Amino acid sequence: MSTTTRPRAGVRRAVLWLGIAMILAGAGVIGYVAWELYGTTVLSRERQQDATSKIEEAWGSGRTEVSTEFGSAEALVEIPRFGEDYRIPVLEGTSDRALGAGFGHLDGTAGPGEVGNFALAGHRITHGEPLRDLPKLREGDKIRVLTREKTYVYALTSDGDDLVVPFTSVWVTDRLPDNPEPGGVEPAQRKGQRLITLTTCSELFHTDNRMIAFGKLVAEEPSA
Incomplete structure (x- = not known):
């Protein structure tokens, strides 16, 4: 056997195993991305339905405060523009x-x-x-917040994508948000208002910016 055959065979084996390792690593990355994009959403929608059912069951039995495995719950949110089936539970805090x-x-x-x-x-x-x-979402769109006793109807005072701020801009959750940028998007600067603020990531993938929408209370209705 040639003395050069063994080193070449060793190199080929090393390249083969390196290729296998890269394929497995790529498959792992694809699997992780697929889970983040789709798996977590499927799981979370099941959790949303479970929490919603627990809230409705508790209200039906006369209980106002509802404890779920995901945290304390107090309300449900409906946004008609997002469809008749859109009903999302509201949980206390912003933990994962x-x-x-x-x-x-x-x-x-x-x-x-x-x-x-x-x-x-x-x-x-x-x-x-x-x-x-x-x-x-557009200015004037309704956000319905259901509690056991009442349904609070808010109307947006800005479009859903009118305002994007850094995640450090905590003024948007103040009692009366006051935009430090002259002429920037903000609620009417009147004390005593009943406001709602929606906040989310400004882009579909990682971003440190937040998209903000403001609204004000326009009606109260007895809950069904």
Whole structure:
């Protein structure tokens, strides 16, 4: 046997195993991306339905405060422009667990129908993506917030994609958001208003910017 055969055979084996390793690594990356884009959404929509069912069951039995495995729940959100079947639970806080099952109600902001700013956060892609179509919302579109006693109807005062800010712009969740940019998008600067703020990622993939939509309370109805 030639003395050069063994080294060449060794090189071929090394190249073969390197190729296999690269294929497996690529398959792993594709699998991870597929899970993030589709798997998490399927799972989160199941969680949304489960939390919604628990909330409705609790209200039907006369309980106002509802505890789910994803956190404390207080309301359901309907956005007619997103379809008749759109009904997303609102969970307290913005932990990954809460946002993976619905809207997160930002700590320290007003409750449904209260004076101040009822601020909600939701994913735009993956994890149920409740605000994927936020850019399609237009000024005047309704957001219905259902509680056991009342349904609060808010109307948007800005288009869904009118305002994009860095994630550090905490003013958007203030009691009365006041845009530091002259002439920038903001609610009417009147005290005592009952506002709602929706916040999500400004782009479908990773971004440090947030898309913001503001609204104000326009009606209250008895809950069915």
